[in-house]
Amino acid sequence: MDFVVALPKTEGGYDSVFVMVDRLTKMVHLAPCTSSCTAEQTARLFFDNVIRLHGVPKNVVSDRGSQFRSKFWEVLCKLVGMRVNLSTAYHPQSDGQTERTNRTLGDMLRNFAGRTPLVWDTFLTAAEFALNNAVNRSTGQSPFFLNYGFHPALPVWRELEVNVPAAKTFAKSFLSRMTDAKSCLDAAQQRATDYYNKSKQDVVFSEGQMVLLSTKNLRSFAEGSRKLLPRWIGPYPVERMVGNAAVKLVLPADMNIHPTFHVSLIRPYRGTEPVANANDTPTAVEPGPETWIAGKQKEYDVERVLDYRTRHVGKHRRKRTVHEYLVKWTGYSSEHNSWEPARNFSPDIKPLLDEARLRATQSQ
Template sequence: MGGRIEGQDGLTRGNASAKETAVIVIDHVFRLHGLPTDVVSDRGPQFVSKFWQEFCRLLGATVSLSSGFHPQSNGQTERANQDLERTLRCLVSKNPSSWSQQLSMVEYAHNSLPVSSTGLSPFECSLGYQPPIFPSLESEVTVPSAHAFVQRCHRAWTRARETLLQAGARTKAKADRHRSRPPVYVVGQKVWLSTKNIPLRSVSNKLAPKFIGPFTVTKILSPVAVRLKLPPVYRRIHSAFHVSKIKPVFHSHINPPVPVPPPASSR
């Protein structure tokens, strides 16, 4: 579970129900960070359930789900998960029997590294300062067992930090190769919607329109996701979309609006 400052609280339980998830965040997140104003998540069953929606509403928090057909719209969490996954994979390969004992050091290393969006570490964003990191272990050894224990922690933290830095650099390089600056959209703007992931009732899929609309932008969810006002016939399709699935409307008599075909499921 990650925060908007890209800090990780390190709580995972994939099969938790909506109510169990609510208990987890109350016990382990809210008590440390306070109540949120917005909760970003994927479209897991617990997060789209009526219980979770009402739970967040009663707490005064809005619910932001990953946009339709593009889970990377929650890019901050996606990148953090990728980096942590690479780090854990490295730990497992080197310590197949004891890697789980190093998870605390992985979390500590992650929360002490600055992130590109703020230039600050999650610790600095959350606490207002950077906690001390491991000091040099060159001091005199008076209690060997204590020295050995701290040395193991230091090694685990160092390995995790180095792996996270390498993973972050690889993730950024890969993203930069495929990234282009998306258009800036505003509420009220008309856009075309890609039909790539929308099954339409059409004589031929090859002859079906590539874009439909225009539809109106009703909310800017993030720099890379918007909410559209869809007609009632598309009520089963979520109205949030990644900006890669839309494009601005440029009015022209040569390119009139495309009639919106009904979805295939409405037969």
């Protein structure tokens, strides 16, 4: 799952597309949305477009966007029995099939939106049909055929005399979009094939090799001009290759970022070249609050303590009671609210914890 963003804003207010691709059959579902789509809104689109038609998947691969890293999404997936795998940091190729679909869809939308930028969202139905009716190179079949066991009937234009002009206009418009979608898909697939043949290459890094990390997708907590940041930081040792396209690095703990990166963001370190000081290393801005643990993570401000509860964990002699508090974090929406154990809070929060505990006890 991923988003195609930064599209022209349509008359309906959409500027993005939520893209969902089945790993087995490569079936695609497309949903228009906005760039400010929350975790809850994303979940609703996923339920409406995937679970409604196919049931609950065992696991999903998504990009590392804030929607998929939020507490809401994490807990929701646990509740319905889905396992979530986040793609490699800062590179969508680890969610490869969705990334390829995004490229193809982006080409199709650019072609269509170039002529009618305010109504590209009306093109998505035809685009989804075209993608699912095309033979996939990796499976040798169309997603429609693999899902249903037959090829769907295609709409055919019939030149009839009708007394409802609106119906004729609607049918003609839809057939025109279907034709456009097929043409755009053919052109996009040809461009993708040409690009793949030109750029494919294998890059291998060895364990312990010193490398530099691109700052292309990193930024410091303090806002500043991108021109002032170093283009490369390091050097850092390679822990191991992850498949053929990603590298896991050994990074300082205080960087607090995912250590696996696409090979395009890594290059060998030559011992004589100057690099940024490790203390100046930019860090990734996290999309949601993390539990505060002294000395390990960034501290987030508690706006309110909303509720209190106790949970029993462990079995038999190891059974114990855990005291937890429901927290509203400063600067974050309610979908990031989370239950946190008492040990995760700094001492100055104790009055708020005591107050929440008293309220909960009195209401029982």
